[in-house]
Amino acid sequence: MTHQAHAYHMVDPSPWPLTGAAAAFLITTGTAFWFHYQNVILLPIGMILLLLTMYQWWRDIVREGTYLGHHTPPVQKGLRYGMILFITSEVFFFLGFFWAFFHSSLAPSPELGGCWPPTGITTLDPFEVPLLNTAVLLASGVTVTWTHHSIMEGDRKQAIYSLTLTIILGFYFTLLQAMEYYEAPFTIADGVYGSTFFVATGFHGLHVIIGSTFLAVCLLRQVKYHFTSQHHFGFEAAAWYWHFVDVVWLFLYISIYWWGS
Numbered sequence: 001m002t003h004q005a006h007a008y009h010m011v012d013p014s015p016w017p018l019t020g021a022a023a024a025f026l027i028t029t030g031t032a033f034w035f036h037y038q039n040v041i042l043l044p045i046g047m048i049l050l051l052l053t054m055y056q057w058w059r060d061i062v063r064e065g066t067y068l069g070h071h072t073p074p075v076q077k078g079l080r081y082g083m084i085l086f087i088t089s090e091v092f093f094f095l096g097f098f099w100a101f102f103h104s105s106l107a108p109s110p111e112l113g114g115c116w117p118p119t120g121i122t123t124l125d126p127f128e129v130p131l132l133n134t135a136v137l138l139a140s141g142v143t144v145t146w147t148h149h150s151i152m153e154g155d156r157k158q159a160i161y162s163l164t165l166t167i168i169l170g171f172y173f174t175l176l177q178a179m180e181y182y183e184a185p186f187t188i189a190d191g192v193y194g195s196t197f198f199v200a201t202g203f204h205g206l207h208v209i210i211g212s213t214f215l216a217v218c219l220l221r222q223v224k225y226h227f228t229s230q231h232h233f234g235f236e237a238a239a240w241y242w243h244f245v246d247v248v249w250l251f252l253y254i255s256i257y258w259w260g261s
Helices: 016-037 042-066 073-105 129-152 156-183 191-223 233-259
Strands: none
Touching: 016 042, 042 191, 042 233, 073 191, 073 233, 129 156, 129 191, 129 233, 156 191, 191 233
Protein backbone atom coordinates (compact mmCIF):
# COMPACT_ATOMS: atom_id res chain seq x y z
CA MET A 1 0.00 0.00 0.00
CA THR A 2 3.04 2.30 0.36
CA HIS A 3 3.37 3.03 -3.37
CA GLN A 4 -0.19 4.37 -3.86
CA ALA A 5 -1.58 7.70 -2.68
CA HIS A 6 -5.13 6.52 -1.98
CA ALA A 7 -6.86 4.01 0.33
CA TYR A 8 -8.77 2.11 -2.36
CA HIS A 9 -8.02 -1.44 -3.47
CA MET A 10 -6.92 -1.74 -7.08
CA VAL A 11 -7.52 -5.45 -7.67
CA ASP A 12 -4.68 -7.42 -9.28
CA PRO A 13 -5.35 -9.40 -12.49
CA SER A 14 -7.07 -12.68 -11.57
CA PRO A 15 -7.96 -15.84 -13.55
CA TRP A 16 -11.01 -16.65 -11.38
CA PRO A 17 -13.67 -14.62 -13.27
CA LEU A 18 -12.68 -16.52 -16.42
CA THR A 19 -12.75 -19.96 -14.74
CA GLY A 20 -16.06 -19.02 -13.05
CA ALA A 21 -17.59 -18.10 -16.41
CA ALA A 22 -16.31 -21.37 -17.90
CA ALA A 23 -17.82 -23.29 -14.97
CA ALA A 24 -21.20 -21.54 -15.42
CA PHE A 25 -21.12 -22.36 -19.15
CA LEU A 26 -20.31 -26.04 -18.46
CA ILE A 27 -23.07 -26.30 -15.82
CA THR A 28 -25.79 -24.80 -18.05
CA THR A 29 -24.68 -26.79 -21.11
CA GLY A 30 -24.28 -29.94 -19.00
CA THR A 31 -27.78 -29.51 -17.57
CA ALA A 32 -29.23 -29.19 -21.11
CA PHE A 33 -27.32 -32.33 -22.19
CA TRP A 34 -28.60 -34.18 -19.12
CA PHE A 35 -32.23 -33.17 -19.76
CA HIS A 36 -32.23 -33.87 -23.50
CA TYR A 37 -29.69 -36.68 -23.99
CA GLN A 38 -29.30 -38.22 -20.49
CA ASN A 39 -25.59 -37.38 -20.78
CA VAL A 40 -24.01 -36.21 -17.50
CA ILE A 41 -20.35 -35.81 -18.54
CA LEU A 42 -20.23 -31.98 -18.55
CA LEU A 43 -22.28 -31.34 -15.40
CA PRO A 44 -19.85 -32.76 -12.77
CA ILE A 45 -16.88 -31.13 -14.58
CA GLY A 46 -18.66 -27.76 -14.35
CA MET A 47 -19.53 -28.28 -10.68
CA ILE A 48 -15.94 -29.25 -9.78
CA LEU A 49 -14.56 -26.22 -11.66
CA LEU A 50 -17.09 -23.94 -9.93
CA LEU A 51 -16.17 -25.25 -6.46
CA LEU A 52 -12.45 -24.85 -7.20
CA THR A 53 -13.04 -21.29 -8.45
CA MET A 54 -15.09 -20.40 -5.37
CA TYR A 55 -12.45 -21.79 -3.00
CA GLN A 56 -9.49 -20.09 -4.69
CA TRP A 57 -11.20 -16.75 -5.34
CA TRP A 58 -12.45 -16.44 -1.75
CA ARG A 59 -9.06 -17.61 -0.47
CA ASP A 60 -7.46 -14.69 -2.37
CA ILE A 61 -9.98 -12.21 -0.90
CA VAL A 62 -9.27 -13.50 2.63
CA ARG A 63 -5.55 -13.02 2.02
CA GLU A 64 -6.07 -9.51 0.65
CA GLY A 65 -8.19 -8.46 3.63
CA THR A 66 -6.33 -10.28 6.41
CA TYR A 67 -2.63 -10.32 5.50
CA LEU A 68 -2.07 -7.76 2.71
CA GLY A 69 -3.95 -4.85 4.31
CA HIS A 70 -6.03 -4.01 1.24
CA HIS A 71 -9.35 -3.80 3.15
CA THR A 72 -8.90 -0.26 4.44
CA PRO A 73 -11.86 1.62 6.05
CA PRO A 74 -13.10 3.03 2.69
CA VAL A 75 -12.91 -0.47 1.13
CA GLN A 76 -14.78 -1.97 4.10
CA LYS A 77 -17.44 0.72 3.68
CA GLY A 78 -17.91 -0.35 0.05
CA LEU A 79 -18.13 -4.01 1.11
CA ARG A 80 -20.81 -3.07 3.65
CA TYR A 81 -22.87 -1.27 1.02
CA GLY A 82 -22.45 -4.26 -1.29
CA MET A 83 -23.73 -6.68 1.35
CA ILE A 84 -26.68 -4.41 2.15
CA LEU A 85 -27.64 -4.27 -1.54
CA PHE A 86 -27.25 -8.05 -1.86
CA ILE A 87 -29.56 -8.68 1.12
CA THR A 88 -32.04 -6.15 -0.34
CA SER A 89 -32.09 -8.14 -3.59
CA GLU A 90 -32.72 -11.30 -1.54
CA VAL A 91 -35.69 -9.57 0.16
CA PHE A 92 -37.27 -8.97 -3.25
CA PHE A 93 -36.44 -12.54 -4.30
CA PHE A 94 -38.54 -13.88 -1.42
CA LEU A 95 -41.17 -11.18 -1.95
CA GLY A 96 -42.01 -12.89 -5.25
CA PHE A 97 -42.76 -16.16 -3.43
CA PHE A 98 -44.94 -14.44 -0.83
CA TRP A 99 -46.74 -12.59 -3.63
CA ALA A 100 -47.51 -15.91 -5.37
CA PHE A 101 -48.74 -17.42 -2.09
CA PHE A 102 -51.03 -14.54 -1.12
CA HIS A 103 -52.28 -14.11 -4.71
CA SER A 104 -53.68 -17.65 -4.57
CA SER A 105 -54.65 -17.84 -0.88
CA LEU A 106 -56.46 -14.51 -0.39
CA ALA A 107 -58.85 -15.11 -3.32
CA PRO A 108 -58.92 -18.87 -4.06
CA SER A 109 -60.20 -19.68 -7.54
CA PRO A 110 -63.04 -22.19 -8.19
CA GLU A 111 -60.40 -24.70 -9.38
CA LEU A 112 -59.03 -24.73 -5.80
CA GLY A 113 -62.51 -25.35 -4.39
CA GLY A 114 -62.97 -21.68 -3.49
CA CYS A 115 -61.10 -22.22 -0.21
CA TRP A 116 -57.61 -22.23 1.24
CA PRO A 117 -55.95 -24.65 1.78
CA PRO A 118 -57.28 -26.10 -1.50
CA THR A 119 -59.71 -29.02 -1.35
CA GLY A 120 -57.90 -32.32 -0.82
CA ILE A 121 -54.74 -30.84 0.79
CA THR A 122 -53.80 -32.03 4.28
CA THR A 123 -51.56 -29.35 5.77
CA LEU A 124 -48.73 -29.71 8.28
CA ASP A 125 -49.42 -28.90 11.94
CA PRO A 126 -47.74 -25.52 12.56
CA PHE A 127 -47.28 -26.33 16.27
CA GLU A 128 -45.11 -29.42 15.75
CA VAL A 129 -41.84 -29.44 13.72
CA PRO A 130 -42.34 -25.91 12.25
CA LEU A 131 -42.60 -24.42 15.75
CA LEU A 132 -39.49 -26.34 16.85
CA ASN A 133 -37.65 -25.04 13.77
CA THR A 134 -38.73 -21.50 14.67
CA ALA A 135 -37.28 -21.92 18.18
CA VAL A 136 -34.04 -23.35 16.71
CA LEU A 137 -33.55 -20.42 14.32
CA LEU A 138 -34.40 -17.81 16.96
CA ALA A 139 -31.88 -19.45 19.31
CA SER A 140 -29.25 -19.35 16.54
CA GLY A 141 -29.94 -15.61 16.14
CA VAL A 142 -29.12 -15.17 19.84
CA THR A 143 -25.91 -17.23 19.60
CA VAL A 144 -24.64 -15.40 16.49
CA THR A 145 -25.20 -12.07 18.31
CA TRP A 146 -23.28 -13.54 21.27
CA THR A 147 -20.44 -14.35 18.87
CA HIS A 148 -20.41 -10.79 17.51
CA HIS A 149 -20.18 -9.26 21.00
CA SER A 150 -17.43 -11.75 21.95
CA ILE A 151 -15.35 -10.79 18.89
CA MET A 152 -15.79 -7.07 19.61
CA GLU A 153 -14.69 -7.64 23.22
CA GLY A 154 -11.70 -9.75 22.15
CA ASP A 155 -13.01 -12.88 23.92
CA ARG A 156 -11.76 -15.50 21.47
CA LYS A 157 -12.93 -18.61 23.38
CA GLN A 158 -16.48 -17.34 23.81
CA ALA A 159 -16.60 -16.41 20.11
CA ILE A 160 -15.53 -19.94 19.07
CA TYR A 161 -18.02 -21.64 21.43
CA SER A 162 -20.98 -19.49 20.44
CA LEU A 163 -20.21 -19.67 16.70
CA THR A 164 -19.90 -23.46 16.89
CA LEU A 165 -23.29 -23.59 18.61
CA THR A 166 -24.81 -21.37 15.88
CA ILE A 167 -23.54 -23.70 13.14
CA ILE A 168 -24.88 -26.78 14.98
CA LEU A 169 -28.31 -25.11 15.28
CA GLY A 170 -28.23 -24.23 11.57
CA PHE A 171 -27.55 -27.80 10.48
CA TYR A 172 -30.10 -29.10 13.02
CA PHE A 173 -32.71 -26.86 11.35
CA THR A 174 -31.77 -28.36 7.96
CA LEU A 175 -32.11 -31.90 9.34
CA LEU A 176 -35.55 -31.15 10.80
CA GLN A 177 -36.73 -29.61 7.53
CA ALA A 178 -35.49 -32.62 5.54
CA MET A 179 -37.47 -34.94 7.85
CA GLU A 180 -40.53 -32.68 7.48
CA TYR A 181 -40.28 -32.84 3.68
CA TYR A 182 -39.92 -36.63 3.79
CA GLU A 183 -43.06 -37.03 5.90
CA ALA A 184 -45.17 -34.26 4.26
CA PRO A 185 -48.63 -35.49 3.13
CA PHE A 186 -48.39 -33.50 -0.13
CA THR A 187 -45.74 -32.89 -2.82
CA ILE A 188 -44.56 -30.03 -5.01
CA ALA A 189 -46.84 -31.42 -7.74
CA ASP A 190 -50.00 -30.92 -5.62
CA GLY A 191 -51.23 -27.77 -7.31
CA VAL A 192 -50.52 -24.20 -6.29
CA TYR A 193 -50.35 -25.05 -2.57
CA GLY A 194 -47.61 -27.65 -3.02
CA SER A 195 -45.61 -25.50 -5.44
CA THR A 196 -45.72 -22.30 -3.33
CA PHE A 197 -45.00 -24.22 -0.11
CA PHE A 198 -42.01 -26.20 -1.37
CA VAL A 199 -40.49 -23.42 -3.49
CA ALA A 200 -40.67 -20.82 -0.68
CA THR A 201 -39.57 -23.11 2.17
CA GLY A 202 -37.07 -24.94 -0.08
CA PHE A 203 -35.29 -21.76 -1.14
CA HIS A 204 -35.24 -20.67 2.49
CA GLY A 205 -33.70 -24.04 3.40
CA LEU A 206 -31.05 -23.49 0.71
CA HIS A 207 -30.28 -20.09 2.26
CA VAL A 208 -29.90 -21.76 5.68
CA ILE A 209 -27.36 -24.20 4.20
CA ILE A 210 -25.46 -21.33 2.53
CA GLY A 211 -25.56 -19.29 5.77
CA SER A 212 -24.35 -22.27 7.83
CA THR A 213 -21.44 -22.76 5.40
CA PHE A 214 -20.68 -19.01 5.55
CA LEU A 215 -20.55 -19.20 9.36
CA ALA A 216 -18.44 -22.39 9.25
CA VAL A 217 -15.83 -20.56 7.16
CA CYS A 218 -15.95 -17.70 9.71
CA LEU A 219 -15.37 -20.25 12.51
CA LEU A 220 -12.29 -21.56 10.68
CA ARG A 221 -11.04 -17.99 10.24
CA GLN A 222 -11.68 -17.22 13.93
CA VAL A 223 -9.68 -20.31 14.95
CA LYS A 224 -6.83 -19.06 12.69
CA TYR A 225 -6.83 -15.60 14.36
CA HIS A 226 -8.12 -13.75 11.26
CA PHE A 227 -10.57 -11.54 13.18
CA THR A 228 -9.80 -8.69 15.55
CA SER A 229 -12.19 -6.49 17.51
CA GLN A 230 -11.74 -3.75 14.88
CA HIS A 231 -11.42 -5.82 11.71
CA HIS A 232 -14.03 -8.59 11.28
CA PHE A 233 -16.34 -7.62 8.44
CA GLY A 234 -16.26 -11.19 7.05
CA PHE A 235 -18.09 -12.33 10.17
CA GLU A 236 -20.36 -9.26 10.24
CA ALA A 237 -21.56 -10.02 6.70
CA ALA A 238 -22.31 -13.62 7.72
CA ALA A 239 -24.22 -12.42 10.79
CA TRP A 240 -26.31 -9.97 8.73
CA TYR A 241 -27.14 -12.76 6.29
CA TRP A 242 -28.09 -15.09 9.16
CA HIS A 243 -30.42 -12.50 10.72
CA PHE A 244 -32.03 -12.02 7.30
CA VAL A 245 -32.62 -15.79 7.08
CA ASP A 246 -34.19 -15.70 10.57
CA VAL A 247 -36.59 -12.89 9.66
CA VAL A 248 -37.66 -14.58 6.41
CA TRP A 249 -38.42 -17.76 8.36
CA LEU A 250 -40.65 -15.83 10.80
CA PHE A 251 -42.67 -14.50 7.85
CA LEU A 252 -42.80 -18.00 6.30
CA TYR A 253 -43.94 -19.56 9.57
CA ILE A 254 -46.65 -16.98 10.26
CA SER A 255 -48.03 -16.82 6.71
CA ILE A 256 -47.57 -20.28 5.14
CA TYR A 257 -47.43 -22.65 8.12
CA TRP A 258 -49.78 -20.96 10.58
CA TRP A 259 -52.19 -18.66 8.73
CA GLY A 260 -52.05 -20.72 5.51
CA SER A 261 -53.02 -23.95 7.28
